[in-house]
Amino acid sequence: MHDDIDFDQILNQYRSDPFEYIDVRTSHTGLLQFRAKEEDVVEGVTGEWQHIKGTLLFELERERNIKPVHSSVIGVVSSIERSLEGKFVEAGETVMTIRHPLKKREIIERILKNVLSIFPAPERAKYFFAMDIQSRIDKHGQRSISIKPNDEILTMSLMKRDTPVSYQGAPGIIHSVYFEPGQTIDQGQPLLGICSEDTLPLIQKIIARVKAEWD
Amino acid sequence: MEHTRKRLAKCEEGITYLCQIKEGSDWGNLSGLTSKLEGLKNSFYDYSEEQFSDEVSQLEESLTFLTERCQEDISPMDRVRIVRSPLRFSLKDILENVYEDYTELGGEGEANIDPAMVVAKANILRRVKNRVFTQQVMVIGHEKGHGEEYRNGGSSKPWGNEKALRFMQVAETEGIPIHCYIFTPGAFPVEEYPGAAQQIARNLYAMAKLRVPIVSIISEGGSGGAEAIGLSDLRLMFSHGYYSVISPEGAAAIEGRVKDGLKAPKELVEQCAEHLKITAEDNLELGTIDRIVEEPPLGAKHDDFAFFKKLRYEMMRATDEVVLRTKSLRAFRAYELKLKKSDDDDSTMEVDADTTIHIDINWELNADERKRLIALRAKKYREMASKAYCSETNRFNDFWNSACTKTAKVYYTITYDILKRQQKQVEKVIKEVSGEGSSFLKRLTAPFSAAYDFVVHKPAGRGIVRQSSPSPRQEALALEFGDTYTSPLANEDRTITCPNSLKSGCKDLWIPDLYGEFCGVCENCGHHFPLEYKWYLNNLFDRDSIQEFNKKIGAGNPLNHPILRKKLQPVKNETKRESANITFQAKVMDVDLIVTMLYSDFRNGTVGAAEGEKFVRACELAKLQRKPLLAYVHTTGGIRIQEGTMGVIQMPKCTVAVRDYVDAGGLYIVVYDNNSYAGPVASFLGCSFYQFAIRSSRIGFAGHRVIRDTTGQDIPPDYHSARNALKRGHIHGIWDRRDFRRNLHQALMTMGGRNLYYR
Structure with missing residues (x-):
């Protein structure tokens, strides 16, 4: 897989522009009133339970119901469609763009998304590593475990019944584990990130570089 | 020299205490005293023993003068600071000094289900005519500790209140009185089971009919937390304590609409403490307590042993009073107790007064006395705050209302207690007889009906019981x-957004529909608008x-x-x-x-x-x-x-x-x-x-x-x-x-x- 990806190019791209540009669109029609200005710093949703709303961006009034729209991410307002101020807008119209500075973790996640193959949860259940895999992890660490298709790697515990889960996908080693044993995982959520053995040194090198180079 | 050094240490404690009460050394000549104390401490070896003793005496005199001045114009907020001082006596001090011996129940020190709530079974001594009687009591109260953090400042958690209730029931089983000591700024407000509110409610519900005498005494009575162990037959209060619906700081934050994370201004807090009438005198006047237990000037501290002696006497006298009220034969003993009370009222501040009770009163109650105890408790609370609301009082109306109530009482007693009971008895007998009769008949007719069923085929579904449909009136x-x-909320021509719209994808609701047809309920997620x-x-x-x-x-x-x-x-x-x-x-x-x-x-x-x-x-x-x-x-x-x-x-x-x-x-x-x-x-x-x-x-x-x-x-x-x-x-x-x-x-x-x- 890594033959297709030019890591230098990806890194340069993030280095030259370490931002994500998020378009803010209207959820429905209505009269638009901006409450934020260009170059305003906006806060995203915060709080332990994501219960504190972000900065108010604009208000959309439909049938005398004024609906405030808050920023979902932290960043800076990079552009605003000023021509729409006080006008009636359609649903789904882009009214402003927020420049969101990417964090080290986000960059690593994005790069890993390109190189790792994700093994998702087949059911909403609790997952555990198969006994032999777990003992090998305990002994040598997860990155020393190589797996191939049809290997029984996990045990799915659902309603007190344990079902073995076989791996389907390209052979490789377990790079990332996205679940805690015994915790309920929703269907489709990532369980494991797998990469081929020869990609691993390159991935580690890139992660190390991102960690070292980004603040 | 050692004795003088101890006196100096005592002076230092006194000055620190005054600084705590007055929140700093700006009041009176406190700053002068502090600097003099520092000077004496630093030049301890420069003085001769006599000179040093004179200096300390001067310091003591000045401190006594300041203490008296502070006591004279003591404000409600000063009292709040007194009860919060780590130098003030706590429940452990009371257990050590008021009771003969005790065993802590439900935990010890930090190894405790809730260290803020202490329960102990204790013995208290009574001397009558050179004979000593030991009486058992269940002591329940909040322990603030002297700066012990794990005590949580006496703020009891729901499971602490549950512990208190459990041992109140033990006291009830054993028939021994309960002494409750309230030293709490308020309950610890967590909802986890059994839940702060629900547990206090359970405590109150149980205490309302607890069949043993309960005496409570308040030092720091913080609202609901205090009530969790405060429902009692006799409520006492320390003269320097406070009993309030909310802490003055909390009241100031509400009144001053102080923003989250900020502190209310000091003046507003003082004002709120004044307005809330939280002192012992105020509460006695309002009738929420029965008596005040006097403390030495600026409140008792953990080493005021004369005060503890007085407290022991007060608690015994209060328990005696509660017990005597339930007895039919009590006139002379009650008179003796009353006589003693009036003697003490004349010398309230003198803690050295005769603090022994020379009469023997058994604290065990028989069934009738227990009934009387509960009835008296109910009466006491029924009469509380009866002058704190407005009502139109008119002699004719009062007479008319009382006549109506009495007539209704007679009518309902006849209807329910006499006629209905008789009717129920008759119905019960008829039911029994008819049940017996039908069983007897069934036995007799069983062979014949079995033969009949065999010959005549039973239609299917005969055994199915039809569900009773609602009556037409019920349907109507x-x-x-x-x-x-x-x-009237429906009279607005606009839409409204459901608070769950982002999560549940609810569409905007048209207000006339929402408050009309939908009864204020979001048709998508079921959210109820007020x-x-x-x-x-x-x-x-x-x-x-x-x-x-x-x-x-x-x-x-x-x-x-x-x-x-x-x-x-x-x-x-x-x-x-x-x-x-x-x-x-x-x-x-x-x-x-x-x-x-x-x-x-x-x-x-x-x-x-x-x-x-x-x-x-x-x-x-x-x-x-x-x-x-x-x-x-x-x-x-x-x-x-x-x-x-x-x-x-x-x-x-x-x-x-x-x-x-x-x-x-x-x-x-x-x-x-x-x-x-x-x-x-x-x-x-x-x-x-x-x-x-x-x-x-x-x-x-x-x-x-x-x-x-x-x-x-x-x-x-x-x-x-x-x-x-x-x-x-x-x-x-x-x-x-x-x-x-x-x-x-x-x-x-x-x-x-x-x-x-x-x-």
Whole structure:
């Protein structure tokens, strides 16, 4: 897989522009009133339970119901469609763009998304590593475990019944584990990130570089 | 020199104590004293023994003078700081010095289910004519510790209050009196099982009928936390203690609308402490306590042994008094005790006065005495705060009301206690006889019917029992629901967004639809938008069945609080009602019931003396008329702060009344709606066996801010939601507003049975 990806190019791209540009669109029609200005710093949703709303961006009034729209991410307002101020807008119209500075973790996640193959949860259940895999992890660490298709790697515990889960996908080693044993995982959520053995040194090198180079 | 050094150390302690009370050394000549003390400490070896002793004597004199001056113009806030001082005596000091010996129960020190609540079985000595008698008591109280952090400042957790209740029941089993020492700034406001509010309610409910003498004494009486062990036969208070509905800082934060994370200004806090009437003298005047136990100037400290001697005498005398009241043969002993009391009143400050009781009073009670004890307790609380509300007193009206009550009493006694009981007995006998007869006949006819069934083929489905369909009248009544009244909120031509729209994808709702056809319920996610109380009055009960009573009992301003002075009359004019509690007789699908309803428009449904009195009277009427009692809480913001302890006392007062009603066989159902918080939930509402909530309502003890300030932790936004209350076992079901009438009827029939008055 890594033959297709030019890591230098990806890194340069993030280095030259370490931002994500998020378009803010209207959820429905209505009269638009901006409450934020260009170059305003906006806060995203915060709080332990994501219960504190972000900065108010604009208000959309439909049938005398004024609906405030808050920023979902932290960043800076990079552009605003000023021509729409006080006008009636359609649903789904882009009214402003927020420049969101990417964090080290986000960059690593994005790069890993390109190189790792994700093994998702087949059911909403609790997952555990198969006994032999777990003992090998305990002994040598997860990155020393190589797996191939049809290997029984996990045990799915659902309603007190344990079902073995076989791996389907390209052979490789377990790079990332996205679940805690015994915790309920929703269907489709990532369980494991797998990469081929020869990609691993390159991935580690890139992660190390991102960690070292980004603040 | 060693003795002088000790005197100097004592002076230092005294100066530090004064600085704590006056919040710094700016008051009086405190700064001068502090610098003199520092000087003496630094030049300890420069003086001769005599010179040094003279200097210390001068310092002692100045300190005594300052202490006296401070005592003369002591402010309520000074008293708050006195009780919070780490130098003040705590429960452990009392256990060590007042009682002969003790064994701590339910934990020890830090290894404790709740170190803030200490329970101990203790012995107390009584000397009569050179003979020594040992009497056992259960000592229950808050332990602040002298700076021990794990004690949590005496703020007891729900499981601590549960421990207290458990050992109160042990005392009841063993028939020994309970001494409660209240040293708490308030309960620890967490909802986790058993829940702060619900546990306090359970404690109050149990204490209302605990069959042993209870004496309580308050040093720091912080609202609900204090009431959890405060319901007693005799309530004492230390002269430098405080007893309040809320801490002065909390009251100032509310009054001054202080933003989260900021502190209220000092002057406002002082002012609030003044307005809330929190001192022992104020409380004695208001009738929330029975007696004051005098302390030395500026309060007793952990090493005031003469004070502990006096306290032992006071606690014994109080217990004797409670026990004697229940005895038929008591005249001489009561006289002796009274005589001693008046002697002591003349020399209140002299703690060295004769502090022994020379009469022998057995604290064990027989069955009749226990009954009398409980009746006296109920009477005591019934009479509390009886002058703190407004009512039209008119001799003719009073006479008429009393005559009506007496006639009703006779009528209902004849109907239910005599005729109904006879009727029930006759019905029971007939049922028994007919049951016996039918069994006998069945035995005789069994072979013949078996032969008949064999010959004649049975049609299929004969054994299926048909479900009874509702009567036409019931159907008509059910249909009537919602036809009569539409909320005025529906008269607005606009849409509204459901708060769950992002999560559940709810579409905007058109207000006339929402508040009209949908009864304020989001048709997608079921979120309940608040509706005014009138909607329930019109849609919940049978048409024209509501008969309001005690309408004239109105909220007053017993403490002459400036906020109530300004705001009470306008709210009365606006709502055209006199209090936040509406009490009425009504019918739900032809079932008669008494309803008490706290509603939001009147000071956010807060409970004061008037609301409490109306609740008690509703209980009494329900008991008299043998009807079920429904407490529908449209909204309650807790106890009305501006009524101070007159409000707090409604917690035990109403709980005692409702316990009396339930014990007489009544069915008490509570339904929470919108927001229900604090005192009422922690007493007469939370004690109900049957509690339900309307969807989207919130139930709890303290709000987010108080929890964050007290526990130092943030709580999730849905912490108080009805669903979480259901998960914690505080309520038994969540009802949809549109099914309220049907669910209520079902609950009445299920919980109450055919006769509703279930015993």
